[in-house]
Amino acid sequence: MDRERAEAHLRMLAETELRNAARHCADRARVARVAQVLTAVGALDDQVATQIANDFELAFGARDPNLRRYLGQRPPAWPPGPARPARPSTPGGRVVPLGALVPVRAKGVSGEITLLSFAQPASRGLLTMIVRTCSPGQHDPNTVFSVLDFGATDDRGNHYGIGLHGSGFSGPGEWILRLHPDPPRDLRWLDLSTTPGEPATRVALDGRPPDPPEATVSAAATGPGEHFLNALAMRLLAAAGAYPRHMPLNMAGLTFGLAMDGLGDVVTALQACEAISPLSPLPAQLAALCAHLDIRNHGITTPPADSLPDPWRSVLLQFHRGHQAEPARSAATAVALPEVDGIRLTVLGLHDTGDRTVLFMHARGPDVDRWDEQDRWPVIWIRDSAGWWHATRAGGSADEDREVTMDLPVVPPLSRDADWIEVIAAGRSVEVRATLPVRWQ
Secondary structure: OOOHHHHHHHHHHHHHHHHHOOOOOOHHHHHHHHHHHHHHHOOOHHHHHHHHHHHHHHHHHHHHHHHHHHOOOOOOOOOOOOOOEEEEOOOEEEEEEEEEEEEEEEEEEEEEEEEEEEOOOOOOOEEEEEEEEEEOOOOOOHHHHHHOOOEEEEEEOEEEEEEEEEOOOOOEEEEEEEEEEEOOOOOEEEEEOOOOOOOOOEOOOOOOOOOOOOEEEOOOOOOOHHHHHHHHHHHHHHHHHHOOOOOOHHHHHHOOOOOHHHHHHHHHHHHOOOOOOOOOHHHHHHHHHHOOOOOOOOOOOOOOOOOOOHHHHHHHHHHHHHHOOOOEEEEEEOOOOOOOOOEEEEEEEEEEEEEEEEEEEEOOOOOOOHHHOOOOOEEEEEEOOOOOOOEEEOOOOOOOOOOEEEEEEEEEOOOOOOOOEEEEEEEEOOEEEEEEEEEEE
């Protein structure tokens, strides 16, 4: 990567837009978009990007009478550039797959809770659970059953309150709950009470699955620039599952700007600073993906490739095959993964509503409050036992302790025939893979 060429490219782009301002055809967002891309891949220092952006905004405002009111105002600071990748380490925290069923009753409605996992990724205790009423479709578990009625007692006689922890794309009755206060790390069991006056259900926490999953760590197969483009492709594919017709780029949650021609700016900037090799097939593959998704005016000048990477092609093929709705089910799939670029990921469980699959995860690390900037996060793919690949779309809620609870829609949804999944978390420096058994309940 050539940092001098990155700075020169951004300055030349700013000068071009200043000249365009005189002709009233400038695009102010282009400079911000490219600056954000170059800092994200580590080609440009955030202080340099901020200075160039400040100078551009002041000069642009001076040329446009309608924008002179911005003079003297400081533009928003750029997000800091990526930290030096951390060396991979052993998994941290504790996670126990459960698969236990707990009866629950309230307001004349009975049902059951499927406990997917108990996790202590840090000091706190998290229970991931799915609530089902006995009359599906007639009651909303979020209103029929209140977590305020839930409580727990551990093997030492300590009592805990339970509250909701995090949010995202979760549907009705999909809960990640937190014990209050934080429990000790060596709990042997919990007596879980869901209904006042009803007997508690004992949940064992000291067992281990017969074949505990193991994670492998390897060096990243791509550089920061290619990782960035792979993250963009992931977002486009995941958004296409939710918005299959004429998908605007803002629906994909892209953080570098919402203009259709923004993709061309991204590719050009990465090529200019040699963040991606001139021989890299990814620009042509990204152009081909846009053609498959009917995304026009994307601005990528490289001719589309004749073929796509296997994960991209697999997802597209499943779009054409369609998905057959099936009864809802869950799987107690859980594992703590090794660190990826300073972020520790814990898989908490898997749930399928029949037309939608969600992978529950927990993350902690220095930058988890920026979980929605997927170009800076690990790219999380899923490959199932039939060989099909699935994209994911991040959603979650960060808290003050540099932790985030995430529920990732799996696109397309998993098939009932899947009896294992491989979770691939690809970062800028390392890639982690873990194969997890899927036993649907």
